[in-house]
Amino acid sequence: MKRPIAEILSQGDELTTGEITDTNASWLSRELTSLGLDVARHTTVGDRLEDLVGLLREIAERADLCISTGGLGPTCDDLTAEAAAQAFGCPLELDRDALAQVRAYFTRLGRNMPAINEKQALLPRGSERLDNPWGTAPGFALQAGRCRFVFMPGVPGEMKAMFSRWVEPDLRRRFRTVPARLMVLSTVGVGESTLQERLDRIALPPGVKLGFRAGGPENQVKLLFPANFPEAALDDCVTRVAEAIGDAVFAIGGSEERGRDLASVVGRELAVRRSSLYVVETLSGGRMASRCAGEPWFGGALVIPDSAALYRYLGIQPSGYPSPAITAVVHRLREYGSEYALAQIAHFERGRLNDETETVEIHFVLVTPDGVWQQTRTIGGDIERKQITATALSFDSLRRYFLRLSGLRT
């Protein structure tokens, strides 16, 4: 049987004028690929009705599935429902349940629904409504010729929630594909070319495809196994790859691992111990706080912009750095209620952080129930790279601590 052909359609002038980058298309492509569908094409068009109508008809002729995002808002430049109605001869009709849902959304926010939002409850006749409790615009799905069309709003949070809740289960039923099996090894602190070199020493079984997803200090190695690849051989291959990379591997799993980050691995350890973590950030610039916030194991964060401010906060003189700073930080951290506390002590001038030729020496101080642990690293790159690296290495110092603990136990 031929594998079904999927296409992705993105709509909006903000995309064709380049105001925003289309991240929906790549997210949806990953999801569809992992379901075993071939994504043949992405197309983006602006807010012009005749372009949209023509394009929908084209796609209906060549694809088995089209996932469309955007153009379902309440304003005059939102034209998708109208375009689908014209392209496939199914006029818009008021969907009373959709209208009640849009109204209910505003009621939850304590507001009256503006009259123009009524437009969002107009759906092409015969289409299936896709509820959107996460926002105002319901989606809809319809069949046109050989092609199943799914229309969702362009707001990424709403689109992803709707896809996972309504669209994915439906696609699994509708297209009984056997997906290739993806295994993902998440690593930290080892660059893409070093990973490639370490893996060059291993002979992968025939048919297994090796890929990388480079993202700075956290990089993923991907192994794509053909459908029905024997389980034992798969396990063996993954184990050999993990051994070749070494203890930089912090998580191994299937396609669900693609979103896994170091913080979630550390968080699992903290959650098991019913413990919380307090952090003092300097170099990472608030990135740890915003990653931890909302997590049940987050104890709090102090974000300090530079070393001078840190010294003021600690009430110490910069002379004799770093030891007095570390002593003062440990003393302070002990005062907080969290069982674990991590501080970044680093000497830098904030105005020079973006200078790529400037490296920063950073001391990670980890206060745990069984002692104080320290580690020193040097971090380079522009300001964003320094912040991202400091964040990753901070979480990694905690991960390595828990790794040593479990090593002691076994």
Place this chain on the structure above:
Amino acid sequence: MKRPIAEILSQGDELTTGEITDTNASWLSRELTSLGLDVARHTTVGDRLEDLVGLLREIAERADLCISTGGLGPTCDDLTAEAAAQAFGCPLELDRDALAQVRAYFTRLGRNMPAINEKQALLPRGSERLDNPWGTAPGFALQAGRCRFVFMPGVPGEMKAMFSRWVEPDLRRRFRTVPARLMVLSTVGVGESTLQERLDRIALPPGVKLGFRAGGPENQVKLLFPANFPEAALDDCVTRVAEAIGDAVFAIGGSEERGRDLASVVGRELAVRRSSLYVVETLSGGRMASRCAGEPWFGGALVIPDSAALYRYLGIQPSGYPSPAITAVVHRLREYGSEYALAQIAHFERGRLNDETETVEIHFVLVTPDGVWQQTRTIGGDIERKQITATALSFDSLRRYFLRLSGLRT
């Protein structure tokens, strides 16, 4: 004269499988739009020769310009030159200068050119070579029917350098367009539908196109004026739109305003006063800290996960909330070195933040050199929406304070 129609074509399996997000298309769209060209469509296809050939022929029929990126590498899955050759009947021929350039690139790296790179010097007969001193793959351009095709490699750094050096000057000569003029009004705290309703009352001059960019609490209203629209009429139109929206407008400007956020407006006021800002975040979950970090006016941030932790930090009892909490926070904020301090005092259980039916009452306490200002708001939505809204309203309370100050001055 009709404005020329441009399209963007991106190639590569890594795009259609979603492994990477296509940032070339949005970058090129911004460049072409600012040159006065209308980008009608982006299309992305994978590494399949027949798809590419078909698509090139389609585009030749409907566009005046097509900028293509990707597929010019040395490996077997790089098919662009071959596809152009087949689509337009101009067989590949070895370009000796191109070959010398690819060789020279490797020589500069101190390496011999691998044999497979010779393929990169094969260009369609009659095409113009675009030199690429930044990498191995030269580009090329050709005319097919009404459409000018420009092919460049997909590596963003090489593509951008080639575009600026060779392509942009050529397009300026070739398409003598006068760009439309974009005016952007940035607003906060007013939803997209309310904006639309307020603007429905205004009659826009003929030819002026109204658009929206919705992003949660910060929304932008865009007015696209035809080329050569009279300056006085433009100013008048923008003023009337701004008045209709009211004091939710926090910035007005040209296309450079598209990236403007509230924090940068507040930061400008702080920078003018050579002052710094300290924040205590609860509901916004570290988002203020990571936005402020790196800014010269950032004084520091305390990120507290929930109200119970805030009370512990303040050393107070939750009874009598919020007044004792506010008094304690103000007292604490006075101790820090920053001239301005802002705290979010909110009563919530962290585990219920993601509950959309749960709203949070939040008190913004702003400590300034001339007094303490308070404001209370109710925030709803899921956890992400609550965090984003709390961040925007926090910065907005500072913006409104500075607005009142300047009102007093005038």
